[in-house]
Amino acid sequence: MRITKEESLVLLVDVQEKLHPHMENKEELTQKIITLLKGIATLEIPLMAARQYPQGLGDTIGLLRPHITECYDKITFSCCGNDKLVDKLRESGRKYVIIAGIEAHVCVLQTVIDLKLLGFLPIVVTDAISSRNHYDYEVALRRMEYEGAILTTVESILFELCREAGTEVFKTISRLVK
Numbered sequence: 001m002r003i004t005k006e007e008s009l010v011l012l013v014d015v016q017e018k019l020h021p022h023m024e025n026k027e028e029l030t031q032k033i034i035t036l037l038k039g040i041a042t043l044e045i046p047l048m049a050a051r052q053y054p055q056g057l058g059d060t061i062g063l064l065r066p067h068i069t070e071c072y073d074k075i076t077f078s079c080c081g082n083d084k085l086v087d088k089l090r091e092s093g094r095k096y097v098i099i100a101g102i103e104a105h106v107c108v109l110q111t112v113i114d115l116k117l118l119g120f121l122p123i124v125v126t127d128a129i130s131s132r133n134h135y136d137y138e139v140a141l142r143r144m145e146y147e148g149a150i151l152t153t154v155e156s157i158l159f160e161l162c163r164e165a166g167t168e169v170f171k172t173i174s175r176l177v178k
Contacts, residue, residue, distance in 0.1 A: 003123060003150070005043045005161045009094045010036070012049040012068065013079055013101025013108050013129075017058030023102055023130040024137065030063055032128045032154045033100050035176050037067040039158040040098075042172045048072065048088060050079040052107060077107045080114035089120065096121050098157060099149075100128035105140035112144045122149040125157055 015033065023029055040047060049060060049071040060068060072085040080086050089097065097120045101108055108129050112122040124144050131137040145151055152160075155177045162173050 001150075003096050003098075003157065003160050004163075005045050007094050008096040008098055008123070008161065009046040009048065009089070009092055010040050010098045010100065011079060011111070012037070012047065012060075012064070013099060013111055014050060014052045014057070014103070015061055015064055015101050016051055016054065017061055019052075019057055019102055020061050022132050024132060024134055025130060029102075029128065029130045030061070032125075033064060034067070036098075036100055036125060036128050036154045036158070037064065039154070039173055039176050040161075041067065042169055042176075043158075043161050045098075045161065046070075046092060046094075048085065050074055050082065050085060050101075050107075050111075052077070076110075078110035078114045079107070080111060080118060086118065089115075089118070095119075096123050098123040098125060100125045102130050103136070104129045104131040105136035105143075106131075109140045109143055112149045113147050116148045123157065124149045124151050125154055126151050127153045 049068045051073050072082045074082045115122045158173050
């Protein structure tokens with residue numbers, strides 16, 4: 001199975017002001033997400049973002065906001081609890097949902113399970129998700145894989161979506177991951 005840019009979109013889950021400071025390796029997480037978002041913009045892949053109860057948990061962190069044009073608020077842990085977000089996913093006609101965000105063992109995990117139930121194939125970018133503690137993160141990865149998600153990394157997914165070397169897109173992606 002090859003993941004293609006024409007069949008993919010990215011879903012950024014709950015990287016919010018009051019959650020983000022408590023994540024394990026938060027600085028590295030932020031940089032990986034920024035690299036992913038810049039890469040998908042270069043590849044012209046659609047991006048959707050979700051926020052969990054923003055009245056209490058705040059907005060998406062400032063460093064990521066410039067990359068987001070489409071954001072959905074939710075009160076369910078799963079992003080699929082927002083009917084407008086699910087409608088937009090269906091309307092996109094894309095089958096791969098590339099996922100980054102927090103927390104791995106709550107909102108990301110429940111989103112992955114629901115996406116799979118809805119007929120999408122979740123692609124979890126393991127270095128662009130996190131939890132407050134490492135054990136929850138590790139168990140969440142095992143559960144997501146068991147549920148049928150594909151696990152990858154920022155660099156791996158960007159080069160897979162790029163497909164070939166020698167292009168301007170490839171050069172941009174190469175600079176981003178260095």
